[in-house]
Amino acid sequence: MRFGQQLRSSLIKDWYYYYISYDELKKRLRTDFEHTPAIHAGKSKKKGWSEEDEQSFVNRLEEELDKVFTFQKVKSQEIVRRIKSSEKEVNDVISRTASAQSDDRLRSNQPTEEEFMLLEEDLSDIIADVHDLAKFTQLNYTGFQKIIKKHDKMTHWHLKPVFAARLNARPFFKDDYDETVVKLSRLYDQVRTRGNPTKGDSSAGGKQQNFVRQTTKYWVHPDNITELKLIILKHLPVLVFNPSKEFDKKDSAITSIYYDNTDTWELYEGRLKKSEGAEAIRLRWYGGMDSDTIFVERKTHREDWTGEKSVKARFSLKEKNVNAFLRGEMTTAQAFEKMRREGKKGEKEINDLEQLAKEIQFRVLDRDLVPVCRSFYNRTAFQLPGDARVRISLDTELTMVREDNLDGRQRAGKNWRRMDIGIDWPFNQLPAQDAERFPYGVLEVKIQTAAGQEPPEWIRELTSSHLVEAVPKFSKFIHGCATLFPDRIDLLPFWFPQMDADIRKPVTHGFGIERPGQSTDTSTSIDVDDDTDDEVAGDDDERTLRAHEEDDENVHRLRAARDALEQHEQERRMADVNGGDGPNVLDEEERMEAKPIASIDDDYPLYDSEDEEEALAEAKRIGGWRYQWKLVQTYASIAGDKLLYTLKLATPFPKPTQIPVREGRFGLPSADKVQQKRFKAPKGKKIHVPVRVEPKVSFAAERTFLSWLEFSIILGSIAATLLNFGDDISMASAWAFTAVALVALFYSMGVFLWRVDRIKKKRAVSYHDKWGPSFLCLGLVIAVGISFGYRFKYGGEGGLKGDLKG
DSSP states (O other), rough: OOOOHHHHHSSGGGGGGOOOOOHHHHGGGGEEOOOOOOHHHHEEEEEEHHHHHHHHHHHHHHHHHHHHHHHHHHHHHHHHHHHHHHHHHHHHHHHHHHHHHHHHHGGGGSSSHHHHHHHHHHHHHHHHHHHHHHHHHHHHHHHHHHHHHHHHHHHOOOOOHHHHHHHHHHHHOOOHHHHHHHHHHHHHHHHHTOOOOOOOOOOOTTTTTTEEEEEEEEEEGGGHHHHHHHHHHHTTTOOOOOOOOOOOGGGGEEEEEEEEEETTTTHHHHHHTTOTTEEEEEEEEEETTOOOOHHHHHHOOOGGGGTTTEEEEEEEEEEEGHHHHHHHSSSSHHHHHHHHHHOOOOOHHHHHHHHHHHHHHHHHHHHTOOOEEEEOOOOOOOEEEEEEEEEEEEEEEEEEEOOOOOOTTSSTTTSSSSOOOOSSSTTSSGGGGGGGEEEEEEEEEEEETTOOOOHHHHHHHHHHHHHHHEOTTOOHHHHHHHOOTTTTTTTTTTTGGGGGOOOOOOOOOOOOOOTTTTOOOSOOOOOOOGGGGGGGTTHHHHHHHHHHHHHHHTHHHHHHHHEEEEHHHHHHHHHHTTTTOOTOOOOOHHHHHHHSSSTTTTTTTEESSSOOOHHHHHHHHOOHHHHHHHHHHHHHHHHHHHHHHHHHHHHHHHHHHOOOOOOOTTTOOOOGGGGOEEEETTOOOOOOOOOOOOOOHHHHHHHHHHHHHHHHHHHHHHHHHHHHHOOHHHHHHHHHHHHHHHHHHHHHHHHHHHHHHHHHHHHOOOOOOOOHHHHHHHHHHHHHHHHHHHHHHSSSSHHHHHHHHH
């Protein structure tokens, strides 16, 4: 969708005249065309963009910037005032509730349910205003960026560097609304719980040393971050570690330093492959660089078949002792001496922590682990205090930074972390190759539920909405190493190809921020093109100009059309509920599942880590018998696939009925427009696809081999019987059965060894044997045919010898 169209469809009607006049600014860029006399009607001659045109355009752009900045500032102040007013009302109601509960004489003054409902409705209205203002800011900032880009491209006058300074002077786009979210969360939680909010320990894990959670991860586009926070705070309060302290941005900062061996990258590969017992060792602190408490953590991966759960264990050190501890100059007994002396923890707990410290210290020294990657982000956590059953965290401004001393640069030196940066995101002082600024927020949903218990309904709606993109097993450590060390790491995570895709999706109707008494389906979470189709010359410019003039004259008609569209979609939804398309209509995913496979070799359609062309090119470079063998394998595979495909087409079996294509609805594309794509790893690299391997997989491969072995033994026994107790005709049959048994035996052994090797390496390949059983049946038919053929040809009990003597 073009941005102009997207802007018109997403703007808030009451704020229409405060948005950037994008179409008018585009029209001003069309003044570089001068019309010729009437005798040349329909033609135009291009006129150069003058300094006067540039000044006029810049003045108009400044006016638009002032308009947007002023409105955003006024609206922000209005929201602040409304929050303060609501805070007074909420405090008054809560105090009356507390007084009525403590003194029976004041029960008549206890707030009614209607008062709480009015307060909740008022707060919901403020939340909707914050949401609308965030969308307003995002749309206008995108509009300024696009019109400047269009100006520079069409006029060849470079305005972007100059106007960037003017944008920074009016930073309407820099409000992150974090403080507003925290205040609204506290007020809404008090009203929602009717003055009895959940209380408990809100510590950041200081009393939790070993904790297990079921975690799912999602990416969130920056356009949807504020909306997502506002939705979550209606169900879970923002977790504030120190409620008595004023909000400070740096309190949400979390920094981690990950360690690995820069020669083997064993921790990286272990975590990427999810090997049993794979570890990650990191040092973490909360807040700024002046934080004195450093948490030393170890995350250990456990396979499900072991009956254990992956666990994270940690202990704390003073910052001044970290270097000495990692070098082995400080013993674990010295590290926990003060803790024992103070007696705040039990002896058993201290012994467990000391054992953990010994294991981490030994691993760092034994495996020569050094700092390789830093991750920084600001975290907003949502959780009931003291109740970890549901915890949601949203990490924004995620940045990975190199911490190594490779390439001849001393980044961390002999220290455990580099000291030239802190929490001053976006770390503009760093060279481009030292920092990877992640483009999305990372949402983690951590749930502890009893067996068979479903997560809350609102969480299921949230995780299936347009606001998030599921990325299972996403790891900041893995992503940071893969992006920051492209020349040293060849095995990439499976989500790497997804980085080039736009994760924004069509709006999920009926889900999102709704103003009390009103439902809106508009959102900016859709793809926005760069308006390249508008940048044409000649006659197209005149038609575009006239189209924009018509748009300006028909603003009210546009609004009416939008209202009619919303009503029409509502009617279609009601038609669906009433069975308009029949009770068994398939949804989009089912239709995609029912689509015929494009080609026969698409049995692993998402990722292609094994680049056969690259392997063939490597074999060709080496030459010799290896290249010839690889060439034979390639042609044999192609010929086999073509033969099997031809046999499938020639098989006189009924073919499935083609499902008719369903029209796109509610912003979703039709089934025939949904594309399937195979991702290939960059040249010289491989994409690791997660493969779950349990002991029963190896046992299944072994059972399959034993079945083949048993069958081969049976055929061999039949052959031996015919050979020892039969005539000459039986000897021919015995040789045929012996050949089939030997082929089956050696074939099954080769397949078994190949499967064991692939299972051990967790390779994402097709383990299905599509040739072996078919050729075995063919061999049996040939063997039996030989036996019957000789018997019918020579006949008699004497066999060949009897016939010859006769």
